[in-house]
Amino acid sequence: MSLSFEAVLAARNVDVSLHVEPGETVAVMGPNGAGKSSVVQSLAGLLKPDSGLAVLDGEPLFQLPGDAPDLWLPPHARGVGLLAQEPLLFPHLTVLDNVAFGPRSRGASRRDSRDAARRWLTEVHAAELARRMPAQLSGGQAQRVALARALATEPALLLLDEPMAALDVNSAPFLRSLLRRVLAGRRAIIVTHDVLDALMLADRIIVMDGGRIVESGPTAAVLTHPRSAFAASLAGLNVLTGTLDGSTLAMPDGGLVAGQPAGGLGGPEGLAAFPPSAVSVFLAPPAGSPRNCFAVVVDELEPQGGHIRVRAGALAADVSAAAVAELGLAPGVEVFFVVKAAEVRLYPA
Amino acid sequence: MRDAGAHPNARAAASRTTRPGDGRTRGGTRRRPWQYTGVPAWIYVVAALGALFILLPLAGMVAQVQWGQFWELVSSDSSVAALLLSLRTAAASTVLCIVFGVPLALLLARGQFFGQRILRALILLPLVVPPVVGGLALLYTFGRQGLIGRSLELAGISIAFSTTAVVMAQTFVALPFLVLSLEGTLRTAGQKYEAVAATLGARPGTVLRRITLPLVLPGLISGAVLAFARSLGEFGATLTFAGSLEGVTRTMPLEIYLQRETSPEAAVALSFLLIAVAVVVVAVTYRVPKSPLRALAAGRTSGPAGEVTP
Numbered sequence: 001m002s003l004s005f006e007a008v009l010a011a012r013n014v015d016v017s018l019h020v021e022p023g024e025t026v027a028v029m030g031p032n033g034a035g036k037s038s039v040v041q042s043l044a045g046l047l048k049p050d051s052g053l054a055v056l057d058g059e060p061l062f063q064l065p066g067d068a069p070d071l072w073l074p075p076h077a078r079g080v081g082l083l084a085q086e087p088l089l090f091p092h093l094t095v096l097d098n099v100a101f102g103p104r105s106r107g108a109s110r111r112d113s114r115d116a117a118r119r120w121l122t123e124v125h126a127a128e129l130a131r132r133m134p135a136q137l138s139g140g141q142a143q144r145v146a147l148a149r150a151l152a153t154e155p156a157l158l159l160l161d162e163p164m165a166a167l168d169v170n171s172a173p174f175l176r177s178l179l180r181r182v183l184a185g186r187r188a189i190i191v192t193h194d195v196l197d198a199l200m201l202a203d204r205i206i207v208m209d210g211g212r213i214v215e216s217g218p219t220a221a222v223l224t225h226p227r228s229a230f231a232a233s234l235a236g237l238n239v240l241t242g243t244l245d246g247s248t249l250a251m252p253d254g255g256l257v258a259g260q261p262a263g264g265l266g267g268p269e270g271l272a273a274f275p276p277s278a279v280s281v282f283l284a285p286p287a288g289s290p291r292n293c294f295a296v297v298v299d300e301l302e303p304q305g306g307h308i309r310v311r312a313g314a315l316a317a318d319v320s321a322a323a324v325a326e327l328g329l330a331p332g333v334e335v336f337f338v339v340k341a342a343e344v345r346l347y348p349a
Numbered sequence: 350m351r352d353a354g355a356h357p358n359a360r361a362a363a364s365r366t367t368r369p370g371d372g373r374t375r376g377g378t379r380r381r382p383w384q385y386t387g388v389p390a391w392i393y394v395v396a397a398l399g400a401l402f403i404l405l406p407l408a409g410m411v412a413q414v415q416w417g418q419f420w421e422l423v424s425s426d427s428s429v430a431a432l433l434l435s436l437r438t439a440a441a442s443t444v445l446c447i448v449f450g451v452p453l454a455l456l457l458a459r460g461q462f463f464g465q466r467i468l469r470a471l472i473l474l475p476l477v478v479p480p481v482v483g484g485l486a487l488l489y490t491f492g493r494q495g496l497i498g499r500s501l502e503l504a505g506i507s508i509a510f511s512t513t514a515v516v517m518a519q520t521f522v523a524l525p526f527l528v529l530s531l532e533g534t535l536r537t538a539g540q541k542y543e544a545v546a547a548t549l550g551a552r553p554g555t556v557l558r559r560i561t562l563p564l565v566l567p568g569l570i571s572g573a574v575l576a577f578a579r580s581l582g583e584f585g586a587t588l589t590f591a592g593s594l595e596g597v598t599r600t601m602p603l604e605i606y607l608q609r610e611t612s613p614e615a616a617v618a619l620s621f622l623l624i625a626v627a628v629v630v631v632a633v634t635y636r637v638p639k640s641p642l643r644a645l646a647a648g649r650t651s652g653p654a655g656e657v658t659p
């Protein structure tokens with residue numbers, strides 16, 4: 001009993017296949033336009049793929065093209081809940097009736113559906129808001145009520161499409177810890193841009209790029225040993241791609257990067273990853289010692305905690321404020337980023 | 350117009366609070382701070398001319414009303430019959446406009462089918478076609494010799510020159526008003542709420558009844574009021590398709606036109622009555638309940654800002 005999903009959407013260049021086990025929460029991450037929302041909408045029944053097959057706990061959601069005619073379960077018959085970026089509470093109904101809407105639509109009596117709504121409002125710490133209209137709620141309150149509304153239908157699969165993206169910095173942590181509690185033991189797919197969501201909420205990460213899944217695995221493994229440029233940047237690492245040969249990576253521009261092979265099987269295509277903190281910045285190329293040296297031009301400086309992140313092209317280096325002043329770093333200055341081979345990990349892509 | 354209506358209210362509310370330290374408070378009124386509007390001064394002049402163009406003829410007519418015999422003029426048998434017929438037929442055609450206009454507006458706003466644009470253009474045709482032409486079209490369709498009327502005649506049903514024909518003529522010219530108004534509201538409301546309702550397990554029928562219609566109710570009401578007003582004023586199509594039989598098809602506009610020949614004072618008095626009914630209708634339109642969607646948008650900007658975490 002699990003969810004399996006395969007879909008091709010030619011118009012959006014999406015071709016995806018994924019599985020989610022019961023009780024598992026999967027984070028789907030990736031740059032804008034990677035096709036994350038297409039996956040969510042196809043699962044919810046709001047967007048029809050050109051071809052594909054989805055089965056939830058043995059029941060087919062769609063089969064396209066099916067053994068004529070096509071099989072396409074409408075959204076209301078799927079048992080798939082959706083919490084979007086906007087709360088989208090029905091503005092003409094009270095908070096209580098918003099949450100009771102799902103059970104009521106599925107045939108529960110008015111009294112039973114309201115009882116269920118009160119239970120779920122309590123679950124998200126919003127019981128005291130029951131009589132309010134949606135216009136009288138703050139963004140964070142509204143999103144909590146929307147979560148209660150989605151949970152009140154007891155969905156076999158809960159889809160969360162960037163549920164915290166529209167919240168201010170004060171509301172997001174509360175909702176995140178709430179989600180951590182209600183998603184435990186519940187099957188869910190959460191689309192997010194925030195690596196913290198993946199760390200706190202998900203058992204597994206799927207990284208999408210260009211409409212394809214480029215990486216998938218347990219959250220900790222993906223973040224500590226990223227195999228895609230996007231996952232590495234999520235983890236805050238520098239990533240270089242090229243062709244692997246033993247303990248060196250040949251980049252398309254002819255440059256070589258020396259590093260430690262991290263093992264694993266794969267073709268000659270590979271990538272090198274190293275943290276910005278491992279990068280030293282020099283005004284002239286240093287001599288001796290097995291080091292990698294990249295001539296770059298500084299693009300921008302940004303403060304990050306106790307250090308300054310120096311961005312130059314696709315690379316970043318973390319240095320102290322004192323070093324910035326001493327080297328006279330500013331956008332446009334030509335410098336050398338130097339990193340020891342021992343700090344670079346090489347992966348087959 | 351909505352703004353002009355809201356402004357005095359806002360002032361009345363503001364006048365309850367007095368600016369501290371302001372000795373002479375101009376009758377206690379706190380004025381709204383000046384805000385840049387970007388309207389050139391000459392616009393006011395042209396706009397005033399435009400407004401006068403509408404208001405002056407009304408004033409000119411009201412000046413001609415013989416108030417002494419007003420009641421006598423409007424309470425004649427033929428006048429009362431015409432007024433009652435007008436109200437009855439306009440109400441009936443408004444109901445028909447709602448019954449057929451809501452599905453049409455839904456299809457035009459939500460549907461995805463071939464020929465959608467052409468259908469919209471054709472349905473809005475009565476807006477641009479002269480009502481007399483519309484009446485002729487109805488006559489050649491539902492009249493005794495008409496396309497469908499011939500078969501109906503055989504079945505013993507005669508539509509032309511009956512009260513039914515009046516209602517049909519009014520519905521023909523008024524339907525586009527409701528469809529246009531409601532379609533716009535539906536498009537503005539969007540489909541996000543409907544999609545969420547569907548994921549919560551609501552069938553399309555439930556979504557329509559509990560989500561879509563309540564959300565667009567203000568648009569539906571103002572569309573229905575517009576359709577009612579248009580029906581009330583219908584003249585050309587009615588005269589062509591239904592004729593002018595007292596008590597059966599002679600509505601207020603026909604009665605006014607007829608009285609103008611014999612008794613101009615009665616025509617003016619009836620016109621004033623019709624204007625009064627129209628003013629009531631317009632007043633009702635502008636008291637349409639505020640859209641819940643707009644309330645939501647307003648609440649987001651001025652509502653409680655901080656999240657209260659227990």
